[in-house]
Amino acid sequence: MNRKYRKTVIAGNWKMNQLNSGVKHFLEELKEVAPKTRNCDVVLCTPAVMIQTMVKAGRDCRVAAGGQDVSTHEKGAFTGEISADMLADIGAKYCIVGHSERREYHHETDAQVNEKAKALLSRGIAPIICVGESLDQREKDLTVSYIAYQVRAALAGIDGAQVRRCVIAYEPIWAIGTGKTATSDQAQEVCCAIRAEIRKLYGARIARAVSILYGGSMNAKNAAELLSMPDIDGGLIGGASLKPADFATIIAATAQE
Ligand code: 13P
Numbered sequence: 001m002n003r004k005y006r007k008t009v010i011a012g013n014w015k016m017n018q019l020n021s022g023v024k025h026f027l028e029e030l031k032e033v034a035p036k037t038r039n040c041d042v043v044l045c046t047p048a049v050m051i052q053t054m055v056k057a058g059r060d061c062r063v064a065a066g067g068q069d070v071s072t073h074e075k076g077a078f079t080g081e082i083s084a085d086m087l088a089d090i091g092a093k094y095c096i097v098g099h100s101e102r103r104e105y106h107h108e109t110d111a112q113v114n115e116k117a118k119a120l121l122s123r124g125i126a127p128i129i130c131v132g133e134s135l136d137q138r139e140k141d142l143t144v145s146y147i148a149y150q151v152r153a154a155l156a157g158i159d160g161a162q163v164r165r166c167v168i169a170y171e172p173i174w175a176i177g178t179g180k181t182a183t184s185d186q187a188q189e190v191c192c193a194i195r196a197e198i199r200k201l202y203g204a205r206i207a208r209a210v211s212i213l214y215g216g217s218m219n220a221k222n223a224a225e226l227l228s229m230p231d232i233d234g235g236l237i238g239g240a241s242l243k244p245a246d247f248a249t250i251i252a253a254t255a256q257e
Helices: 020-033 048-061 084-089 100-105 110-122 135-139 143-155 184-202 204-209 223-227 244-255
Strands: 009-013 041-045 063-067 094-097 126-131 167-170 211-215 234-237
Touching (some): 009 094, 009 244, 020 048, 020 244, 048 063, 084 110, 110 126, 110 143, 126 143, 135 143, 184 223, 223 234, 234 244
Parallel strands (some): 009 041, 009 234, 094 126, 167 211
């Protein structure tokens, strides 16, 4: 983390878990155990049907609401889709784009990820842009070049002022939901490479202002070490964000410096 230049962000990704009827109770439990931190943005990215509840109940405990996906389209005949305008209208502050599960199961392309990020930025929502390599790519030593490509593709046509508002999440695919975490050195190496790519594209001032998160089996035990790395500014947490006590421990781990 480097709080002098950029925000620390702890974002939970609930994926397709929990129920709207359980959101308030979850936040009550979280409020009891989580430290009152002012120098970290805490976000829960929920299924769309829970966002409004999260916005209302989260005010009390400084938890922001986020979405997990957004349409590339502004509005119109796109059954089942949710626009950036709709997310902004109900108070979402963040939204994940390009999660590897969407890239894999919904065949989302880099061009769509870029369009989604632009749609969110146009409505004042911070995109959490996910990038990450497969195990095969890592074994072939393609990690850094592939991630640099994904970053360039996701940010194409986005100007520097807007890039400052983006969050990049490095999520190695082989570490998601597997219990296999990247070591802090592996995660730092790639997060540093992401910042280097942004520096190449936008210069040092913007590169140092962008928050870069690590995601992939981050949990209450390994969070402090990952967050101690200079280019890891927070986490995108799946499984451990479903348990208030674990999520609170991860939030507490940002208090170090
Ligand atoms: P896990 O923390 O369950 O590995 O999930 C990570 C993730 O995909 C967050 O977006």
